[in-house]
Each structure stands twice: as C-alpha cells, then as structure tokens.
Amino acid sequence: MGLDQPKRTGTESVVSSISPNWVTTRLDFLINWGRSNSLWPMPFGTACCAIEFMATAASRYDLARFGMERMSFSPRQADVLLCAGRLPFKLASVIRRIYDQMPQPKWVISMGACASTGGIFDNYAMVQGIDTVIPVDVYVPGCPPRPEGLLYGILMLQKKVRGETLADSSLRDEDELNRQGLRLPPSLVDELSEPFGNSIHQTRSG
Amino acid sequence: MNPTVQALRNKFQGAIGRGAVSCGDTIVYVKAASLSEVMAFLKEWPDQEYNYLVDITAVEYRDPERPLEMVYELFSLGRRAQLRVKVELDKSEELVVDSLVPLWNGANWLEREVFDMFGVRFAGHPDLRRILMWETYAEGHPLRKDFPLRGRFSRAEQVRQALNANPEAHYSMEEISIAEAYHEIPAEMRERLARGERGKLAEPENS
Amino acid sequence: MGTKRTIELEVATSGVDAQGKATRVPLGVADQTGVGILTDREEPALGGDHMLVNIGPQHPATHGVLRLVVELDGEVVVRVIPHIGYLHSGFEKLGEYRYYNQIVPLTDRMDYLAPMSNNVCLALAVEKLMGIEITERCKVLRVIACELSRIISHLVWLGTTSIDLGAFTPFLWCFQERERVYNLQEMWTGARLTTSLTRVGGLMADIPDGFTEGVREFCATLPKTMDETDRLLTRSGIWCARMQDIGILTAEEAINYSLSGPMLRASGVPYDVRKDRPYLDYETYDFEVPIGEKGDVYDRYLCRFEEMRQSVRILEQALDRLPDGPINVDDSRVSLPPKSEAMNDMEAMIFHFKQVMEGIETPVGEAYMPIEGPKGELGYYFVSDGTAKPVRFRVRPPAFINLAALPKMAEGHLLSDLIAINASVDIVMGEVDR
Numbered sequence: 032m033g034l035d036q037p038k039r040t041g042t043e044s045v046v047s048s049i050s051p052n053w054v055t056t057r058l059d060f061l062i063n064w065g066r067s068n069s070l071w072p073m074p075f076g077t078a079c080c081a082i083e084f085m086a087t088a089a090s091r092y093d094l095a096r097f098g099m100e101r102m103s104f105s106p107r108q109a110d111v112l113l114c115a116g117r118l119p120f121k122l123a124s125v126i127r128r129i130y131d132q133m134p135q136p137k138w139v140i141s142m143g144a145c146a147s148t149g150g151i152f153d154n155y156a157m158v159q160g161i162d163t164v165i166p167v168d169v170y171v172p173g174c175p176p177r178p179e180g181l182l183y184g185i186l187m188l189q190k191k192v193r194g195e196t197l198a199d200s201s202l203r204d205e206d207e208l209n210r211q212g213l214r215l216p217p218s219l220v221d222e223l224s225e226p227f228g229n230s231i232h233q234t235r236s237g
Numbered sequence: 238m239n240p241t242v243q244a245l246r247n248k249f250q251g252a253i254g255r256g257a258v259s260c261g262d263t264i265v266y267v268k269a270a271s272l273s274e275v276m277a278f279l280k281e282w283p284d285q286e287y288n289y290l291v292d293i294t295a296v297e298y299r300d301p302e303r304p305l306e307m308v309y310e311l312f313s314l315g316r317r318a319q320l321r322v323k324v325e326l327d328k329s330e331e332l333v334v335d336s337l338v339p340l341w342n343g344a345n346w347l348e349r350e351v352f353d354m355f356g357v358r359f360a361g362h363p364d365l366r367r368i369l370m371w372e373t374y375a376e377g378h379p380l381r382k383d384f385p386l387r388g389r390f391s392r393a394e395q396v397r398q399a400l401n402a403n404p405e406a407h408y409s410m411e412e413i414s415i416a417e418a419y420h421e422i423p424a425e426m427r428e429r430l431a432r433g434e435r436g437k438l439a440e441p442e443n444s
Numbered sequence: 445m446g447t448k449r450t451i452e453l454e455v456a457t458s459g460v461d462a463q464g465k466a467t468r469v470p471l472g473v474a475d476q477t478g479v480g481i482l483t484d485r486e487e488p489a490l491g492g493d494h495m496l497v498n499i500g501p502q503h504p505a506t507h508g509v510l511r512l513v514v515e516l517d518g519e520v521v522v523r524v525i526p527h528i529g530y531l532h533s534g535f536e537k538l539g540e541y542r543y544y545n546q547i548v549p550l551t552d553r554m555d556y557l558a559p560m561s562n563n564v565c566l567a568l569a570v571e572k573l574m575g576i577e578i579t580e581r582c583k584v585l586r587v588i589a590c591e592l593s594r595i596i597s598h599l600v601w602l603g604t605t606s607i608d609l610g611a612f613t614p615f616l617w618c619f620q621e622r623e624r625v626y627n628l629q630e631m632w633t634g635a636r637l638t639t640s641l642t643r644v645g646g647l648m649a650d651i652p653d654g655f656t657e658g659v660r661e662f663c664a665t666l667p668k669t670m671d672e673t674d675r676l677l678t679r680s681g682i683w684c685a686r687m688q689d690i691g692i693l694t695a696e697e698a699i700n701y702s703l704s705g706p707m708l709r710a711s712g713v714p715y716d717v718r719k720d721r722p723y724l725d726y727e728t729y730d731f732e733v734p735i736g737e738k739g740d741v742y743d744r745y746l747c748r749f750e751e752m753r754q755s756v757r758i759l760e761q762a763l764d765r766l767p768d769g770p771i772n773v774d775d776s777r778v779s780l781p782p783k784s785e786a787m788n789d790m791e792a793m794i795f796h797f798k799q800v801m802e803g804i805e806t807p808v809g810e811a812y813m814p815i816e817g818p819k820g821e822l823g824y825y826f827v828s829d830g831t832a833k834p835v836r837f838r839v840r841p842p843a844f845i846n847l848a849a850l851p852k853m854a855e856g857h858l859l860s861d862l863i864a865i866n867a868s869v870d871i872v873m874g875e876v877d878r
Contacts, residue, residue, distance in 0.1 A: 217393030343702025
C-alpha cells in the first residue's frame with residue numbers, strides 16, 4: 032500500500048499456514064493472471080480527470096485491450112476504484128462508503144494530482160490526497176494525466192496484482208477507521224497536508 | 238450612465254445612494270430597506286423592464302472599514318441594457334437583506350450560495366440553507382476575508398468532520414419527512430434529530 | 445400519504461357485500477355458514493406511499509457528482525431536490541490569492557469540457573477591467589478557440605445524453621471527433637484538456653504551423669460525423685419519444701429562472717450574448733442562432749445540434765480572415781517581453797521581473813464580462829482594489845443557474861424522463877460547484 036501502516040492480523044486462513052511452495056505459486060499465477068487481466072473499474076469520476084478517463088475508454092486509446100471496458104458503477108461488482116478527479120470534503124464520506132462496499136479483492140488507483148495530493152487546491156474545501164480517506168495502490172500524476180499516463184498506471188497496477196500471493200492474507204484485510212474516525216493518525220494527516228509552494232497570502236503582509 | 242439611475246432617483250429619492258460607472262457598466266447603490274420595492278420597480282415598470290436577473294453575489298473588501306456589498310446584476314432583454322444594483326451591509330450589524338425569490342425564481346440558489354459563502358441572511362427566502370458546503374459545516378463562511386484559505390480547523394480535523402457526520406446530516410429536514418420517512422428511521426436517529434444533534438459528530442475517543 | 449381503509453363485515457349469507465365485493469371472513473369462522481362477524485379492521489393500503497430515492501452523487505447518469513433526492517409516487521416524480529457542492533473546490537476563494545495570470549489555469553478546471561472558452565472569458569474580463577484593447581489577430585484566434593470549445597462541449601453533451609438514453613454509438617463518434625480537437629489544442633497549448641490558453645492582453649503562444657490546416661480539416665470532417673449522428677438519432681422513434689414534450693419550460697418561466705444558452709433559446713427567447721452584447725467582433729461574423737419553440741428536451745437537442753453547425757460556419761469565416769500581426773498587446777506592463785529582449789535589454793528584464801514576481805496591477809474598479817459559453821451566459825466579475833490580486837473573483841456559472849430549474853422541469857414526469865431532463869440541462873459539475 033502507499034503509506035506505512037501497522038500490520039494487522041487478518042483472519043487466519045488455511046493457505047497462510049502453508050508455506051509457499053510449487054502448488055501455491057502456480058495457483059497464485061493463475062489467480063493473479065485472471066485478476067489482473069479483468070480488473071473491472073469503478074469509475075469514481077469527479078472532474079477533469081474523469082473526462083480524460085472517458086477518453087481513455089473511448090476508441091482512440093481503448094481500455095478494452097486491458098479487460099477494463101466493463102465499467103462497474105455498482106461498487107459491489109468492481110475490482111478497482113479509480114478516483115479520477117478532485118475530492119472535496121463533502122465527497123469524502125461518499126468515497127469511503129463506496130470503498131467499503133467493494134468486496135475484496137479490491138485496489139485503488141488515484142488518478143491525477145488532485146486525487147493524489149490535493150493538486151492546485153490547497154484550500155478549505157479539498158481533501159489533500161484521497162489516501163487520507165482510503166488506501167491507494169497506484170498514484171497517477173498529471174493534471175490531467177494523458178491517457179497514456181493512465182494506461183501506464185493501470186499497467187503498474189496489473190504488475191502489482193501479478194506480484195500478490197494467496198499466502199499473504201493480510202493483503203486482503205479491510206482497511207479500518209480508527210476510533211477517531213480516521214485511517215491515519217492525525218499528525219500524519221497534518222504532515223502530509225502541509226502547504227507547499229502556493230501562496231496562501233492575499234497581500235504581502237498576509 | 239444608464240438613464241435608469243435618474244429614473245430611480247426620481248421615484249425613490251432617499252433610498253437611492255450614489256451612482257457610478259465602472260468599465261462601461263452602470264452601478265447604483267440602494268438602501269437595504271427598500272431593495273424589494275426598487276427591484277420590483279426595475280423589473281415591472283414599462284420603461285425599465287429589467288426582466289433578467291443575471292447574477293447575485295456579494296463582495297467583501299480587504300479594507301475592514303468598508304461595508305459588505307450585495308451585488309445584483311440585472312439585464313433588460315428587450316432594451317439590451319445592463320444595470321448593477323448594490324446594497325451596502327454594515328458588518329457590525331446583522332447581515333440581512335430581502336430575498337428576491339418572489340420576483341425571480343433564479344434568485345433561489347444564488348441567494349443560498351451567498352448565504353453559504355458570506356453568511357448573509359435573506360428574509361423571505363423559502364429554503365435558506367447551505368448549498369455548496371454541507372448543511373452542518375462548522376468552520377464558518379468561506380468567502381469572508383477573516384476566513385483563512387485553508388480553513389479554520391486542522392486538516393486531520395477537517396477529514397474527521399467530513400468522514401464522521403451521522404447519516405441524517407446528509408438529508409435536509411424536508412427530505413427526512415418525505416414519504417412519512419420520519420416515522421420509519423431508526424429510533425436513535427430520531428432521538429438525535431429531536432435533540433438537535435443532526436450534524437454533531439461523536440466525540441473522538443482518546444487514542 | 446397512506447390511506448387507511450376500513451372494512452366492515454356484514455352479516456350475510458351471500459358472501460357478497462352491498463357493493464358486490466366478496467366479504468372477508470376472519471379465520472376460524474369460515475366453516476360457519478350464515479354467520480359473519482361485524483368488525484372494523486384496518487387494511488394497509490397498497491401503493492399509497494411515496495418513495496424516497498437517492499440518485500448519486502456517484503452515478504453514471506448524473507453527469508458528475510450531482511445528487512438528486514427524488515420523491516417518487518410509483519414511477520412518477522413528485523419532487524426532486526438536487527444537492528450540489530460535491531465538487532466545490534473553492535475557486536473563488538483561490539482567485540483572491542493569485543495574480544490574474546495565475547487564475548488562468550484555475551479557469552480550465554471549472555468548465556473542463558470547454559476550457560478555452562473559460563480562458564478567453566477571464567482574459568476578456570481582466571482586459572475590460574484594465575481598459576486594454578487586444579490585437580486583431582488575438583481577437584480572431586480567441587474566436588477560433590471559443591467556437592472550438594463550443595463544439596467539443598456540445599459533443600460531450602451529445603455523447604453523454606445518448607449514453608443516458610441508451611444509445612452507445614454516438615458517444616464513441618463524438619469522442620473520436622473530440623480527439624481531433626484535442627490534437628489541435630495540444631498542438632497549440634501543449635495540453636489536451638487544461639489549456640490555459642490566454643494571458644492578460646494576449647495569448648500564451650501563437651498558433652503553430654499546421655494549425656489552420658488542422659482546423660479546416662476538422663471543419664470538413666465534423667459535418668460528416670454530425671450527419672451520421674443526425675441520421676441515427678433525430679428521427680429515431682425512441683429518441684423522439686423520450687425527448688419530445690418532456691421537461692417543458694415556457695419562455696416566461698425560462699426568463700424567470702435566469703436560464704441562458706440553449707436552455708433559454710429552446711424555450712423561444714432569442715438571447716445570445718454573441719448577438720446581444722457582442723464581444724471579439726462577433727457582430728461582424730455571419731451566423732445564425734437557433735431558437736426553439738416548445739422548450740422541451742427535444743428542442744434543446746435541436747438547438748445544440750444546430751449550434752455546432754453554426755460554429756463550423758464561424759470557424760471557417762475566422763480562418764479566412766485571420767490577419768497577421770502580434771498576438772500580445774504592445775504594453776510591457778501587461779505582456780511579457782520576448783525572451784530575446786528580456787535577456788538583452790535591462791528595461792525589458794525589469795518588466796519581465798515585475799510581471800512575474802509582482803503580477804499585473806489593475807486600476808481600482810470592477811468589471812463584469814459575459815460571454816456566450818457553450819452552457820449559457822458565462823460571466824466573470826472582478827473587483828479590484830488597485831493591487832495585482834483581485835478582491836473578488838466571481839464566476840457567473842450558467843450550469844449552476846440552469847440546474848436550479850430542474851425541480852420545476854421534472855415534476856410530474858417519470859423517473860426515466862428525469863434522466864433525460866438532467867441530460868438536457870448540460871451541466872458540468874466543476875462549474876456548478878466551483
């Protein structure tokens with residue numbers, strides 16, 4: 032995952048008690064091949080990146096080559112939550128709920144600068160990166176990323192999926208909110224969201 | 238200057254403040270108490286016919302001495318004439334002005350946005366609640382000059398407030414009572430509503 | 445409201461009550477003939493309650509993060525209450541903290557379907573505030589930018605409306621045409637979508653070689669695609685049935701709701717900012733503005749479709765008259781001097797430094813500049829106190845104001861009509877929420 036998190040002990044499964052061997056690697060290969068080549072995206076498209084996502088899905092760049100043309104607007108049937116666009120605070124609980132509704136295995140692609148870090152919107156209304164709300168697997172920079180950029184990010188995700196193993200059950204642990212209702216400690220959220228570069232003053236004196 | 242300004246002065250005398258021209262646009266200042274009358278006159282009087290409400294917004298200046306101004310941009314479709322009406326609101330008093338929804342339905346959402354961003358109340362508005370921020374937004378009114386760009390709370394607190402509002406906070410009170418739904422919502426939700434805790438977050442447990 | 449009916453059971457032998465309906469006998473008494481039980485029993489009414497359905501904010505057919513809370517009586521919409529603000533990004537607040545040229549990238553992200561028209565409107569507004577007269581070449585290039593933006597915005601509208609109503613093919617055709625314009629935009633500005641084309645007093649760059657040929661080629665191929673789509677949709681039985689007589693707004697209502705753009709013109713009101721409050725020499729171009737009759741969804745479709753054809757007409761005229769000359773106004777306080785001068789001439793370097801580090805100072809005043817954007821009357825209102833950052837940056841958002849009329853249009857229609865009406869408003873949430 033993108034940020035360091037303390038390892039949580041998930042449900043003990045039979046497979047995790049078996050050390051990796053030839054059978055499990057063959058099984059992993061088969062399952063990961065199936066998963067990576069048919070990642071059904073849940074397009075959580077909010078802003079301009081959603082338009083570039085639509086262009087990537089259209090005939091010029093074509094997501095169908097990667098098995099991703101079947102958009103799943105119901106999170107229950109989706110594999111990848113593709114957050115394309117900026118995420119204001121009003122939408123934060125929505126994306127959290129949608130992420131929670133997705134069944135395992137699930138991954139998240141954060142498309143664009145605004146979804147990854149808040150982008151040019153370092154203000155009262157914008158979540159400074161969706162990873163403060165949901166765990167992210169691949170960050171695709173750009174404003175908006177070119178379709179080729181998004182495709183590269185998808186290929187990175189496919190590579191990540193192919194590198195997974197059934198033996199590691201913690202990969203499929205649900206991300207939980209702590210008792211304060213956050214998924215990261217508050218100091219980490221503040222540290223990640225510190226202002227960078229942009230002027231936050233209206234006049235020279237403040 | 239648009240001849241409307243003189244016509245307004247003839248009809249309303251003291252309620253009309255100064256007139257000005259800025260970059261080719263005519264501006265006229267009107268006292269808050271007479272706003273509805275002046276607007277009705279501008280909309281309906283045969284020579285004026287400013288039947289199209291272009292925009293409603295507010296301006297707060299960086300100089301704290303200057304009052305907050307409500308800005309109404311009007312346009313006459315027939316005569317192709319433009320007029321900007323401004324109302325000055327003293328910041329030391331309550332920010333209230335008449336609502337123009339009885340005259341133009343387009344004013345509904347525009348006034349809600351001014352309320353959300355500036356905190357100006359509109360007397361007579363049918364449904365004055367926040368529109369861009371969520372209804373129980375606690376940080377204040379964002380476009381005021383004393384509201385910092387990044388908000389008043391820390392980022393972690395903003396995320397916490399965003400993620401942990403209780404479910405009834407996402408619906409207006411009108412919607413909660415649609416279809417007699419109020420009687421069917423869970424008891425704890427109904428109790429929270431009765432106590433007025435619609436937007437209240439659960440207190441964070443000490444970690 | 446549920447109606448509660450009371451059933452009275454009468455003593456009867458025929459098994460049928462006075463209205464001829466079979467009497468109901470409680471269990472346990474059925475075997476006794478001739479004796480019924482007189483009782484009042486409440487029976488729950490079937491199909492009497494209204495439903496509350498939440499559409500969105502994440503939904504394929506809401507054109508972005510729009511949430512509609514719908515009160516339904518079966519399939520009929522009794523009330524719809526839109527919730528917006530799910531994409532509120534604080535543009536207006538941000539604008540107060542940026543120099544005027546730094547606001548240009550912000551405008552791309554508001555109406556991201558037609559970014560160049562937003563860029564142009566911003567530049568025009570600041571130029572109005574400062575009283576700057578731009579060059580002839582710049583004017584014609586901005587007209588080209590605006591009309592290309594209008595076309596690509598309407599193409600998205602057409603594609604997504606088709607998808608909403610179930611026709612998938614026009615979506616792909618429209619996006620293919622958009623790719624052609626994206627190539628042109630990328631050729632000119634370097635970016636496909638977030639163009640940041642204009643600067644105060646001019647443009648970011650002049651058009652490269654091959655641009656005019658590209659636009660001419662686009663003007664030649666677009667009508668063919670539009671004819672194909674026209675053959676597919678305009679007289680299709682399903683299309684007409686789903687669009688005609690749906691979501692009607694009369695002219696008076698449309699004016700009262702402050703609608704603008706094709707929403708207003710479809711209701712029969714002939715207000716187009718290009719004709720009524722001309723800018724960029726639009727009064728010298730020869731084009732028509734389609735006006736509808738009924739104000740239903742079908743009229744809006746026809747208006748936007750015809751507007752695309754008229755935009756092609758304007759583009760061809762603009763290309764024919766494109767003059768040579770500089771694109772930036774010759775005022776060193778506003779336009780960056782050419783790099784060769786800035787590197788060699790002290791004065792030019794100082795001007796460059798001041799503009800980049802301190803921004804462009806505007807005189808005290810305010811200006812409201814409306815243009816005819818693809819969604820409607822897009823206006824930028826700047827209030828300046830003499831510094832390089834505006835005191836107030838206000839965008840008059842056509843999509844926000846058009847969307848406010850949705851509850852009025854959708855009342856009494858079916859749920860699927862609500863989707864068609866929502867599509868006809870042509871909203872872009874970046875502009876609605878800013």
